[in-house]
Amino acid sequence: MVDPSLRQSPLATLHLGGREGQPAPEASVHLAERRSVGKINLRADPGDGVLMNAFESVLGYPLPLDPNRTSGDGKRGALRLGPDEWLVTVPGGQENALFGALGTAATAAGGKHVALSDVSDARTILTLAGPRARDVLQKGCGLDLHPRAFQTGHCAGTLLARAAILLHQTGDAPAYDIHVAWSFAAYLWVWLEDAGAEYGVAVGEVE
Amino acid sequence: MKKNKRYSIFSLARNARNYHENWAAAWRSPEPKPSYDAIIVGGGGHGLATAYYLAKQHGITNVALIEKGPIGLGNTGRNTTVIRSNYLWDESAAIYELSLKLYEGLSQELNYNIMLSQRGLVSLAHSQHDLREIERRVNAIRLNGIDSEMLSMAELKQLIPILNLSPNSRYPVIGASIQRRGGTARHDAIAWGYARAADDRGVDILQHTEVTGFRIQGGRVEGVETTRGFIAAPKVGVAVAGHSSVLADMAGFRLPISSHPLQAMVSEPLKPIFNTVLMSAAVHVYLSQSDRGELVMGAGIDKFNSYAQRGSPPILEDILAATVELFPIFSRVKMMRQWGGIVDVCPDASPIVGKTPVSGLYLNCGWGTGGFKSIPGSGFVFAHTIAQDEPHEIAAPFSLERFSTGALIDEHGASGVAH
Amino acid sequence: MLRIECPHCGARDEAEFSCGGEAHIARPKEPDKLSDAEWADYLYMRTNPKGILAERWCHTFGCRRWFNIERDTVSHEILRVYAMGEPRRESGT
Amino acid sequence: MKRQRNRLDVGARIDRSRRLRFHFNGKPYEGFAGDTLASALLANGVRVVARSFKYHRPRGIYSAGMEEPNALVQLGGGASSEPNLRATQVELFDGLEAASVNCWPSVNFDIWAFNDRVSGLLPAGFYYKTFMWPKSFWHSYEKVIRKGAGLGTAPEMPDHNIYEKRHQHCDVLVVGGGPAGISAALAAGRSGARVILADEQAELGGALLGNGERIEAASGVDWAMGARAELDGMDEVRVLSRTTAFGYYDHNYVLMVERVNDHLGAPPGTLRQRLWKIRARQVVLATGSIERPMVFADNDRPGVMLAGAARTYINRFGVKPGNRAVLYGNNDHIHQVALDLADAGVRVEAVVDVRAKAVGEAVAAVRERGIEVMAGHAVGGALGKKRLRGVEVLALNEKGDGFAGDIRRLRCDLLCLSGGWTPTVHLFSQSGGKLDYSENQACFLPGEARQAVSVAGAANGVFALKGCLGEGAAAGRSAAGKLGFREVGAPEALPVAQGEAGALMPVWRLPPVSKGERRFVDLHGDVTVSDIELAAREGYSANEHLKRYTSTGMGPDQGRTGNMHALGILADIRGESIPAVGTTTFRPPYTPVPYGVMAGRDVGVLADPVRMTAMHGWHERSGAVFDDVGQWKRPWYFPRTGEGMAAAVRRECIAARSGVAILDASTLGKIDIQGPDAAKFLNRVYTNSWNKLAVGRCRYGLMLGEDGMVMDDGVTSRLAENHYFMTTTSGGAARVMAWLEDWLQCEWPELKVYLTSVTEQWATLSISGPNARRLLSELAEGVDLEADAFPHMVVRSGKVAGIEARISRVSFTGELGYEVSVATSYGLALWQAFQRVGENYDLTPIGTEALHVLRAEKGYIAVGHDTDGSVTPGDLGMDWIVSKKKDFIGRRSLARADTMRTDRKHFVGLLPETRVPEGAQIVAEYKRRPPMKMIGHVTSCYDSAALGRPIALALIAGGRERIGETVTIPLTLQGRVVKAEITSPVFYDPKGERLNG
Numbered sequence A: 001m002v003d004p005s006l007r008q009s010p011l012a013t014l015h016l017g018g019r020e021g022q023p024a025p026e027a028s029v030h031l032a033e034r035r036s037v038g039k040i041n042l043r044a045d046p047g048d049g050v051l052m053n054a055f056e057s058v059l060g061y062p063l064p065l066d067p068n069r070t071s072g073d074g075k076r077g078a079l080r081l082g083p084d085e086w087l088v089t090v091p092g093g094q095e096n097a098l099f100g101a102l103g104t105a106a107t108a109a110g111g112k113h114v115a116l117s118d119v120s121d122a123r124t125i126l127t128l129a130g131p132r133a134r135d136v137l138q139k140g141c142g143l144d145l146h147p148r149a150f151q152t153g154h155c156a157g158t159l160l161a162r163a164a165i166l167l168h169q170t171g172d173a174p175a176y177d178i179h180v181a182w183s184f185a186a187y188l189w190v191w192l193e194d195a196g197a198e199y200g201v202a203v204g205e206v207e
Numbered sequence B: 001m002k003k004n005k006r007y008s009i010f011s012l013a014r015n016a017r018n019y020h021e022n023w024a025a026a027w028r029s030p031e032p033k034p035s036y037d038a039i040i041v042g043g044g045g046h047g048l049a050t051a052y053y054l055a056k057q058h059g060i061t062n063v064a065l066i067e068k069g070p071i072g073l074g075n076t077g078r079n080t081t082v083i084r085s086n087y088l089w090d091e092s093a094a095i096y097e098l099s100l101k102l103y104e105g106l107s108q109e110l111n112y113n114i115m116l117s118q119r120g121l122v123s124l125a126h127s128q129h130d131l132r133e134i135e136r137r138v139n140a141i142r143l144n145g146i147d148s149e150m151l152s153m154a155e156l157k158q159l160i161p162i163l164n165l166s167p168n169s170r171y172p173v174i175g176a177s178i179q180r181r182g183g184t185a186r187h188d189a190i191a192w193g194y195a196r197a198a199d200d201r202g203v204d205i206l207q208h209t210e211v212t213g214f215r216i217q218g219g220r221v222e223g224v225e226t227t228r229g230f231i232a233a234p235k236v237g238v239a240v241a242g243h244s245s246v247l248a249d250m251a252g253f254r255l256p257i258s259s260h261p262l263q264a265m266v267s268e269p270l271k272p273i274f275n276t277v278l279m280s281a282a283v284h285v286y287l288s289q290s291d292r293g294e295l296v297m298g299a300g301i302d303k304f305n306s307y308a309q310r311g312s313p314p315i316l317e318d319i320l321a322a323t324v325e326l327f328p329i330f331s332r333v334k335m336m337r338q339w340g341g342i343v344d345v346c347p348d349a350s351p352i353v354g355k356t357p358v359s360g361l362y363l364n365c366g367w368g369t370g371g372f373k374s375i376p377g378s379g380f381v382f383a384h385t386i387a388q389d390e391p392h393e394i395a396a397p398f399s400l401e402r403f404s405t406g407a408l409i410d411e412h413g414a415s416g417v418a419h
Numbered sequence C: 001m002l003r004i005e006c007p008h009c010g011a012r013d014e015a016e017f018s019c020g021g022e023a024h025i026a027r028p029k030e031p032d033k034l035s036d037a038e039w040a041d042y043l044y045m046r047t048n049p050k051g052i053l054a055e056r057w058c059h060t061f062g063c064r065r066w067f068n069i070e071r072d073t074v075s076h077e078i079l080r081v082y083a084m085g086e087p088r089r090e091s092g093t
Numbered sequence D: 001m002k003r004q005r006n007r008l009d010v011g012a013r014i015d016r017s018r019r020l021r022f023h024f025n026g027k028p029y030e031g032f033a034g035d036t037l038a039s040a041l042l043a044n045g046v047r048v049v050a051r052s053f054k055y056h057r058p059r060g061i062y063s064a065g066m067e068e069p070n071a072l073v074q075l076g077g078g079a080s081s082e083p084n085l086r087a088t089q090v091e092l093f094d095g096l097e098a099a100s101v102n103c104w105p106s107v108n109f110d111i112w113a114f115n116d117r118v119s120g121l122l123p124a125g126f127y128y129k130t131f132m133w134p135k136s137f138w139h140s141y142e143k144v145i146r147k148g149a150g151l152g153t154a155p156e157m158p159d160h161n162i163y164e165k166r167h168q169h170c171d172v173l174v175v176g177g178g179p180a181g182i183s184a185a186l187a188a189g190r191s192g193a194r195v196i197l198a199d200e201q202a203e204l205g206g207a208l209l210g211n212g213e214r215i216e217a218a219s220g221v222d223w224a225m226g227a228r229a230e231l232d233g234m235d236e237v238r239v240l241s242r243t244t245a246f247g248y249y250d251h252n253y254v255l256m257v258e259r260v261n262d263h264l265g266a267p268p269g270t271l272r273q274r275l276w277k278i279r280a281r282q283v284v285l286a287t288g289s290i291e292r293p294m295v296f297a298d299n300d301r302p303g304v305m306l307a308g309a310a311r312t313y314i315n316r317f318g319v320k321p322g323n324r325a326v327l328y329g330n331n332d333h334i335h336q337v338a339l340d341l342a343d344a345g346v347r348v349e350a351v352v353d354v355r356a357k358a359v360g361e362a363v364a365a366v367r368e369r370g371i372e373v374m375a376g377h378a379v380g381g382a383l384g385k386k387r388l389r390g391v392e393v394l395a396l397n398e399k400g401d402g403f404a405g406d407i408r409r410l411r412c413d414l415l416c417l418s419g420g421w422t423p424t425v426h427l428f429s430q431s432g433g434k435l436d437y438s439e440n441q442a443c444f445l446p447g448e449a450r451q452a453v454s455v456a457g458a459a460n461g462v463f464a465l466k467g468c469l470g471e472g473a474a475a476g477r478s479a480a481g482k483l484g485f486r487e488v489g490a491p492e493a494l495p496v497a498q499g500e501a502g503a504l505m506p507v508w509r510l511p512p513v514s515k516g517e518r519r520f521v522d523l524h525g526d527v528t529v530s531d532i533e534l535a536a537r538e539g540y541s542a543n544e545h546l547k548r549y550t551s552t553g554m555g556p557d558q559g560r561t562g563n564m565h566a567l568g569i570l571a572d573i574r575g576e577s578i579p580a581v582g583t584t585t586f587r588p589p590y591t592p593v594p595y596g597v598m599a600g601r602d603v604g605v606l607a608d609p610v611r612m613t614a615m616h617g618w619h620e621r622s623g624a625v626f627d628d629v630g631q632w633k634r635p636w637y638f639p640r641t642g643e644g645m646a647a648a649v650r651r652e653c654i655a656a657r658s659g660v661a662i663l664d665a666s667t668l669g670k671i672d673i674q675g676p677d678a679a680k681f682l683n684r685v686y687t688n689s690w691n692k693l694a695v696g697r698c699r700y701g702l703m704l705g706e707d708g709m710v711m712d713d714g715v716t717s718r719l720a721e722n723h724y725f726m727t728t729t730s731g732g733a734a735r736v737m738a739w740l741e742d743w744l745q746c747e748w749p750e751l752k753v754y755l756t757s758v759t760e761q762w763a764t765l766s767i768s769g770p771n772a773r774r775l776l777s778e779l780a781e782g783v784d785l786e787a788d789a790f791p792h793m794v795v796r797s798g799k800v801a802g803i804e805a806r807i808s809r810v811s812f813t814g815e816l817g818y819e820v821s822v823a824t825s826y827g828l829a830l831w832q833a834f835q836r837v838g839e840n841y842d843l844t845p846i847g848t849e850a851l852h853v854l855r856a857e858k859g860y861i862a863v864g865h866d867t868d869g870s871v872t873p874g875d876l877g878m879d880w881i882v883s884k885k886k887d888f889i890g891r892r893s894l895a896r897a898d899t900m901r902t903d904r905k906h907f908v909g910l911l912p913e914t915r916v917p918e919g920a921q922i923v924a925e926y927k928r929r930p931p932m933k934m935i936g937h938v939t940s941c942y943d944s945a946a947l948g949r950p951i952a953l954a955l956i957a958g959g960r961e962r963i964g965e966t967v968t969i970p971l972t973l974q975g976r977v978v979k980a981e982i983t984s985p986v987f988y989d990p991k992g993e994r995l996n997g
């Protein structure tokens, strides 16, 4: 294991230090970075049942087969990105082990054409939660986030302001995970704080 | 009483006395003849100029100009009127400079004030890459004998004091070039001025006449089918911009052209505040202030094909954000009207002027986002090409064959937006 | 702003997509056997109809998949969304 | 402060207990909460509020809404200055400052009014006919013309407010909150649909706010307030006041601007306006109608006003718009308004009605009051200049198209006009809907729709209240119903009393009473009936030509009150029907929209994302100067204190050649390519062959567009049997990824290959120089770095500074070099570890400039720098990388006539006497004066420390055959000429020995 204390956040240049976890009683949105999440990009044929079963036995939950849906829970789960593409998440540090296990399972299942890429650091996750979280997102996101249209367990690749994101609703509060490319994270954080300013933003502790 | 045709301050004053009741029509509305020596399809600037030069330079006056609607309402009537000749490649420089030279005498030649306003055209650089490309262009243009300069930051500040030159801007301005002879002209006046002058020389301008097909016999064109019947001519020149593919389809060939929306907008009229023409390829905006006082601005094309003369709003949001970033004092200025045109885009951002697979059928198109400035020059060489059945030497590089040979004239990279 | 029905993700704003222009332009199997003009036809010549156009779009900011649509270039109405590889409809429909 | 002398004592929707002070043209006034600037000015008896665009004629307040053509003002000053607002739409707030635009020195005495005196010389299009001689003078004429044109002034300072944008989806969007729109929203809302109701006014109610109509037993206004309360109580309904829908785009995308706090004066730093980007499944347009005026001589005098506006000033604002009134029109409305005026204590002189037989309930009521109804009469002209003093009335002939009888003068200071109604079809028309002409109502009505939209109420030609309520409710119900929402227990239709109305009689143009008189059609643009006649005479008789030649409808009001008359007159002249002449195009925005709100927060730091690598913080602290590469900020060079760019770059280069240098290479594009067909895929996209690359090996590849032109390059490594790792240029990363996916998905779906972009997963640094190996060996674990074990173009995994890393031995400088990549979050730690051990090696951070010098010394191309999309591999002298044995993208294009030419521009080296700017042009034969034939240009040029002289790379026609020749580089900008010798592009270490350290 590499010393995790050597890791740095994409938000480091913003010098948020000190603001995290400060009480903000007026705040109706809560913004934080969830840094310690391992992520594996998985490509495979969803029609290959044997393969899908093999993955399920490694993951402990099935890969979601409906578009824009997720499975598992917030800590360990899979987001369906496209017809043959998923993002699998695990608690940070376990990605290597999972990567290996998935690879082995794929080979064992005779999966000739499977791709696994460790993308744990390619994107970070900003979490946004609270009664006005939806209002904040609607300032820059063209998706319909109304509960009739987008609910807990839904995910979507989309645009938020000028950044490409992967949006995942993780709770009814509502709460969202916003996956964003490392180099866009600082921009997006500033944008979110700006958009949330009118509702009061509490800057959460880093997980 | 004899109708007045000649324009001058004196004729204006004379006519004021009888309440301007004696002005003649600027152009006639004749009935189509069964046949002509030549037909020009498309009553935009290019078509009208071609008809005019056919009559004036080549003595071919038995000409019909066929326009499906009223003249001058295609791209000619909806463009941002930027005129310049500072193009990178020699071939482009030649045709745009010919055009600019003709523009410089056009009000007098046509006896119609086209309001050419050579107030200078400034191009901004926001990165080392931009700067390098601008320098390359300026150097090439100057060696072609065309005016162009680099501006120091101090000169730029003096010229456009309202421009945001803060180094903290997201896209700080780090340099600029200027073509002082660049500027704008009144778009409608170009169409109407050429129409009036062509009509004067005998050209029949047939408005509300749509070409619906070509009569082609043994690979030769014999005339056009129109909504007002067949009209014969041994030579047909087509200059229909956004509709070029539609006409080519009627003649049985395809073109390397796709038609896209290009949007523009005007602000409400303001007192003079901005006295040059400015373009920034990197942030995709160009603007000028018209004589009526509106800020006239345009952007890049919408990426999908369209014949709708309208585009999507994100383009507007982008150019207005860029404009406010470049000119923070314009934040409270208001957009008054926005519209779109149908531009005919070629893969190399250069036009096609010349012969087609059908003999006697000539084509002038592909000017895309930048063919207002070229109207006189293009009309001049296109008329020559039609009259002589041989490309004018300036037009020769812009043949349709270049797509087979590969001799493209790629004006993308170095010119950024081609306005 | 067009609303385009991605076959995988559902209806999304045009801003999430890239337009790839005319659909069904297959790369010649044996380019060497083509004349320069034939090659130019593949490279550059496009049908650019005023009316219904079959074109390619990619859901760049969503699932990154390409697909085809039929769209009216005058009204911008989208008449059909279909998979990459599916043939175009017979003309006249 | 003056008393509000025209203020009524009771009634209306203003709050007389809240006094608001304001300044107009520097003078202090007072109004009440609920006033607009226009109503407050009228209350204070201010008559002249503006000057017209061209002739600078004095103008007063003409309407009570967005259609106002005259009363444009400049609001505020400094950072809050805003030009060209309609006084009729500006809500009054305490401390408001406003001034008339387009006049000097003042609105009451305007020098430019001289134009009015010489108006005979300034007919439509006069400028096309003059100012042509002498040729050189136009520039000076233009300056004067420009000064005279324009309206308000641009602010002098940046805006001190902020703006934002918001996306919103809904089931039913209702635009317009009059009786029709409210009914629609109620019906749709009750069904449970997600509804947005937007109205541009401060309160719901629309026309009811001003016309005093009643619904059931209550006033229309009370009904509207009740409805508002009900709507506010529905969870899925959102009512947006002060919100204008201004653009109706494709696929039911509607843009609206909400004025959040303009009515409070928009204090500095606050959110002023919000852009709503609505995507609606169904739209109901209930946008009402606009009253039309009547046209006659001097119909622009202050005191001439639309009838409905006069009514609104009384009922809504408690303002008496005049003391002595004449009403003139062609329909019942003037009679209704006459009654309201009389009730408000205005002396009504007469009602002039062009209809010979004015009948109906309202007419009877007017007669009953003893007010004279002059049926079959017309107003021939207005008297007075800065204020209306009277009107001249003439009897009409039997056909109603000419005068009969003598002029009669009536004294008045208010003339109320009603020429019928123009449904507000702007948005419907923008949506692509067709318009049908109604002869009865003399107006265009919504016809066939192209999108999911319906129109209700006055906007649909239903002018009576009862119909508006019913049609609105039906439209709301039907829109929601189409989406599967059903209203439960629909309430009964509301009882509304409806009187008998007489038919309207359109009159577009009457003959002039006297020659040369001016009858304004477009008040804003000073376009007269004669202008239209002149345009038609000169052949500009298509409506679109007419518009452009006369500028009718081209002002900020876009001809709201004049366009129908212009059309009617033109049709009359042409002897054709109005629908045959047709309307001009309705375009967004419905009313002008500030740039600021369209920009929203996308300005300043949020204008565009700044992309930063993991090491960015270090670069910043170390004083790096950055250059923009796309959205990336990349260190350009790292100056030490007091050091200029040249010295810094020189030092950085020397370090790389003689010691060791470190570069942040994280921005390179990186793509994971996996699958059994990966090699096949690479073979097709790169020019060279990938069949024999062993696992653990790297290879350089060149990518062409299908046109044969160089598009990108980079090193690709084979990590495992079916796993390759491609790098691309920084600027090309996204483009290449998209390009490869495109080919894979669309052209070669049979290939089993998956692509994953991993650009951001890896932070990469590159070290190069003779000491690179020694430096790396201090940090690397578990990798044998010895030359034999780890040769050039090999990739290995291991640990560096305790971090899992991928190390490849590659070089872009020509020196021994390694690229070390780690997961991005460890990038800074890795970099810092190198800095720590690097102290012993004098490790030097270098920027992109030094990198360019170093690669140029080696003759390595930089795509996008030395190439511009017109360069083939052959031009670059890189035929060695072009396989003859296989097909690849772009190959066929290399065999075209032009790409096979031998005299194409070749990539060569140059030894110039002095350094020249990149982009400098090269000539074979120098002439003292341009033009001269250019044979190429300098693509790269640097001072080379290694060679002790300037070197350059260039593209020169037939360059390879000219090696050894001397060419000239004329630097006309600097006024000097530089000679240069053509050489091979490889200046340094041509054998490549240094790569091996």
Ligand SMILES: Cc1cc2nc3c(=O)[nH]c(=O)nc-3n(C[C@H](O)[C@H](O)[C@H](O)COP(=O)(O)OP(=O)(O)OC[C@H]3O[C@@H](n4cnc5c(N)ncnc54)[C@H](O)[C@@H]3O)c2cc1C
Pocket: B041, B042, B043, B044, B045, B046, B047, B066, B067, B068, B069, B070, B071, B072, B073, B074, B075, B076, B077, B078, B079, B080, B081, B082, B083, B209, B210, B211, B212, B239, B240, B241, B242, B243, B247, B262, B263, B264, B298, B340, B341, B342, B343, B367, B368, B369, B370, B371, B372, B373, B374, B419
């Ligand atoms: C928003 C915008 C901004 C622009 N800005 C600039 C700029 O700043 N500078 C610049 O140099 N250029 C600019 N351009 C480009 C420029 O406007 C065009 O290149 C130029 O006007 C083309 O002129 P044209 O005569 O070829 O075509 P058009 O003016 O479009 O005329 C073509 C005519 O052909 C007619 N037609 C079509 N089909 C038929 C048929 N079947 N039968 C009969 N007639 C037919 C059409 O009705 C039309 O009137 C801009 C374009 C747009 C849309």
Ligand SMILES: NC(=O)c1ccc[n+]([C@@H]2O[C@H](COP(=O)([O-])OP(=O)(O)OC[C@H]3O[C@@H](n4cnc5c(N)ncnc54)[C@H](O)[C@@H]3O)[C@@H](O)[C@H]2O)c1
Pocket: D175, D176, D177, D178, D179, D180, D181, D198, D199, D200, D201, D205, D206, D207, D208, D211, D213, D243, D244, D245, D246, D286, D287, D288, D289, D333, D421, D424, D427, D456, D457, D458, D459, D463, D464, D465, D468, D590
């Ligand atoms: N006496 C007559 O002949 C006559 C004629 C016409 C109308 N009317 C009266 O007018 C009323 C018509 O009712 P209605 O509901 O159809 O219209 P309305 O005029 O009452 O309401 C229309 C509303 O739409 C708003 N609006 C228009 N365009 C908008 C936009 N783009 N964005 C936001 N808001 C916009 C306006 O501000 C207005 O409040 C009735 O009361 C009717 O009696 C009477």
Ligand SMILES: Cc1cc2nc3c(=O)[nH]c(=O)nc-3n(C[C@H](O)[C@H](O)[C@H](O)COP(=O)(O)O)c2cc1C
Pocket: B077, B078, B079, B080, B081, B187, B266, B290, B292, B294, B296, B309, B337, B338, B339, B340, D553, D554, D555, D558, D584, D585, D587
């Ligand atoms: C240079 C230029 C200036 C313009 N100025 C105005 C203007 O002052 N007012 C206006 O309403 N429209 C103005 N327009 C836009 C036209 O009204 C019109 O929208 C445009 O020519 C496209 O035509 P269409 O809207 O009829 O399709 C201008 C157009 C151009 C090209």
Ligand SMILES: [Zn+2]
Pocket: C006, C007, C008, C009, C010, C059, C062, C063, C064, C065
């Ligand atoms: Zn998708």
